Amino acid sequence: MPGDGGTNDLSASAVxxxxxxxxxxxxxxxxxxxxxxxxxxxxxxxxxxxxxxxxFLAGAGLDVNxxxxxNAIGTATGPxxxxxxxxxxxxxDTNSDGNASSPSPRDWxxxxxxxxxxxxxxxxxxxxxxxxxxxxxxxxxxxATVKNSVFAHNNGGTVAAGRGALDAGEVGSGTTxxxxxxxxxxxxxxxxxxxxxxxxxxxxxxxxxxxxxxYNCIVYSDSxxxxxxxxxxxxxxxxxxxxxxxxxxxxxxxxxxxxxxxxKFGPGVELDVxxxxxxxxxxxxxxxFTSLKDDSKVGDTNGDATAxxxxxxxxxxxxxxxxxxxxxDHCEFLYGGGSGPTLSLGSSNNAIITNSLFANNDGGTVxxxxxxLDAGTAGAGTxxxxxxxxxxxxPIRVDGTFSIDASNVxxxxxxxxxxxxYNCIVYSDYSxxxxxxxxxxxxxxxxxxxxxxxxxxxxxxxxANSVVLKFGAGWELDVPVGASLxxxxxxxxxxxxxxxxxGDTNGDVGTTTPVKGDWKGVYYSSTPGxxxxxxxxxxxxxxxxx
Numbered sequence: 001m002p003g004d005g006g007t008n009d010l011s012a013s014a015v016x017x018x019x020x021x022x023x024x025x026x027x028x029x030x031x032x033x034x035x036x037x038x039x040x041x042x043x044x045x046x047x048x049x050x051x052x053x054x055x056f057l058a059g060a061g062l063d064v065n066x067x068x069x070x071n072a073i074g075t076a077t078g079p080x081x082x083x084x085x086x087x088x089x090x091x092x093d094t095n096s097d098g099n100a101s102s103p104s105p106r107d108w109x110x111x112x113x114x115x116x117x118x119x120x121x122x123x124x125x126x127x128x129x130x131x132x133x134x135x136x137x138x139x140x141x142x143x144a145t146v147k148n149s150v151f152a153h154n155n156g157g158t159v160a161a162g163r164g165a166l167d168a169g170e171v172g173s174g175t176t177x178x179x180x181x182x183x184x185x186x187x188x189x190x191x192x193x194x195x196x197x198x199x200x201x202x203x204x205x206x207x208x209x210x211x212x213x214x215y216n217c218i219v220y221s222d223s224x225x226x227x228x229x230x231x232x233x234x235x236x237x238x239x240x241x242x243x244x245x246x247x248x249x250x251x252x253x254x255x256x257x258x259x260x261x262x263x264k265f266g267p268g269v270e271l272d273v274x275x276x277x278x279x280x281x282x283x284x285x286x287x288x289f290t291s292l293k294d295d296s297k298v299g300d301t302n303g304d305a306t307a308x309x310x311x312x313x314x315x316x317x318x319x320x321x322x323x324x325x326x327x328x329d330h331c332e333f334l335y336g337g338g339s340g341p342t343l344s345l346g347s348s349n350n351a352i353i354t355n356s357l358f359a360n361n362d363g364g365t366v367x368x369x370x371x372x373l374d375a376g377t378a379g380a381g382t383x384x385x386x387x388x389x390x391x392x393x394x395p396i397r398v399d400g401t402f403s404i405d406a407s408n409v410x411x412x413x414x415x416x417x418x419x420x421x422y423n424c425i426v427y428s429d430y431s432x433x434x435x436x437x438x439x440x441x442x443x444x445x446x447x448x449x450x451x452x453x454x455x456x457x458x459x460x461x462x463x464a465n466s467v468v469l470k471f472g473a474g475w476e477l478d479v480p481v482g483a484s485l486x487x488x489x490x491x492x493x494x495x496x497x498x499x500x501x502x503g504d505t506n507g508d509v510g511t512t513t514p515v516k517g518d519w520k521g522v523y524y525s526s527t528p529g530x531x532x533x534x535x536x537x538x539x540x541x542x543x544x545x546x
Contacts, residue, residue: 013053015094022068028052030078033091036060039109042068042117050123051078053091056108059131064117064141074123079150082135084108084128103128105155105186111136118143126165130155130186134167142172148179152205156187159215159240159292159302160266164190169221171195173228181206187215188237193226193247193255198233212237217264217301219243226253226275233258238298242266245316249275251323259285259330264292264301265315268338273324281330286357289342291315291335310335312362312393318343325350333372337362337393341374349379355386359412363394366422366447366496366506367472371397376428380435384408390418395444397426400433400453406440406464424470424505432456433483440464445502448475457482466490468501471519471539480525487535495519495538500546514538516545 014032021041028034030051037057043065048054050073064070074080081090084107095101107128113119119141126149129135135154138144146166154165165182168175169190177197182188183205191197197218205211217237222244232239232255239261241247245268249255254276257263279287291314292302302308316338320326324346333356336342342361345351353373363372372389375382376397384404389395390412398404404425412418424444429451436459439446449472455461457480465488479485492501495518499510506512521539522531530541538545
């Protein structure tokens with residue numbers, strides 16, 4: 001990766017001032033230092049030779065207009081430099097003021113590419129620009145290549161409102177950005193989801209690994225939804241979604257996240273999946289979805305040091321529509337739930353969530369919440385296994401179309417006393433028990449707290465040994481002819497107010513006590529109707545009450 005240096009350092013050459021538009025094919029030679037006096041338009045082909053230095057006066061810049069082409073292809077030993085007129089380290093003391101001036105960010109404006117402009121930057125260096133926010137703005141170009149280049153000491157704005165020293169927030173799918181180095185900028189780069197952004201780009205000075213940028217991240221622009229099959233794989237800094245309310249993955253498109261990628265969300269932001277989202281980390285790795293305020297994940301991204309700390313509801317959610325397909329393996333979901341759930345599976349029938357962590361999110365209450373992981377309307381193809389939930393309000397809501405086993409845990413593995421406010425699995429009444437469903441988690445109860453739980457004819461619900469079901473006021477479990485409820489040993493069917501089996505589920509710390517009539521009971525359509533089993537407690541239609 002090239003650094004600040006090169007064959008141009010401290011060397012003097014002939015100086016040519018450029019003040020008029022470039023309307024004919026032109027080549028700039030490395031034997032000359034070119035000074036851009038104002039905002040210059042390029043409507044033909046400009047070729048810049050390896051080793052050339054281009055300096056800009058205050059307010060100056062280059063505009064690659066419609067039909068224009070800028071080819072700047074340097075080498076590792078002969079980079080092409082775009083810098084301030086005050087920069088004596090490249091091309092010498094061009095403004096002839098000795099040490100009277102020194103360069104700084106915003107000294108010049110930018111290089112801007114229009115919609116049909118074509119640019120290639122290879123082994124280039126961009127210093128001290130960004131007076132209008134970005135130093136290189138690729139506009140809406142669909143034919144832009146930026147590779148093996150350095151962006152240093154530029155502006156770019158803030159993570160909340162900036163455009164990036166390299167602004168690729170509106171470009172087309174033909175964009176290539178690889179092998180570049182960003183350091184000592186305000187905001188390094190803005191991207192959209194029309195093209196992939198990989199881990200070949202670095203965000204520190206190659207000569208000083210501890211260096212970085214003020215807002216050291218890759219900011220996603222809300223100018224476009226995901227287009228085609230896009231991959232994000234940079235792990236040195238997070239990808240930040242902080243502009244607009246929705247980040248969309250439409251049908252027939254996909255976003256793949258590589259192992260150890262971190263995605264941070266600003267307030268009110270959600271990711272909507274109608275296409276495919278693949279987030280499968282390799283064993284020993286993880287993929288993280290968290291708050292912009294979370295400095296524990298690849299550093300202080302919002303640039304406020306310790307002035308802000310993450311909290312539940314910092315961002316909204318990931319929502320999966322009926323056409324969406326998601327696979328999360330070894331992922332982390334942190335500080336979400338601004339609108340209730342952090343991960344909402346909608347009515348998707350193709351959702352896999354395995355080996356993942358849900359911590360410090362909202363999710364609502366046991367009476368009215370959706371759960372941090374909301375699978376309350378999901379389809380039979382849903383798989384939720386080996387996941388961990390702690391520090392949340394309500395951890396999970398399920399429906400009756402898929403099984404929930406004992407592999408999911410509801411405490412911090414490092415501190416078994418740290419659980420969730422409403423430590424349970426809530427059943428949603430949006431769908432009846434359909435198919436052959438098994439409930440086998442015995443760490444927390446399954447809570448039936450909205451409507452009637454109904455096992456469809458031809459379907460079955462099997463309760464493993466020691467499984468506990470708790471019911472809210474007015475609830476019942478109905479088993480029609482042709483349906484079956486299969487119980488193991490030690491099952492308890494009781495009131496949500498009953499803190500005896502598996503603890504305080506309604507989160508009232510013992511202020512309510514269970515009484516007969518707290519829920520209706522278990523009803524079979526065949527005789528004898530209401531069941532009077534010994535393990536049915538505090539129901540209206542039973543005689544068994546402690």
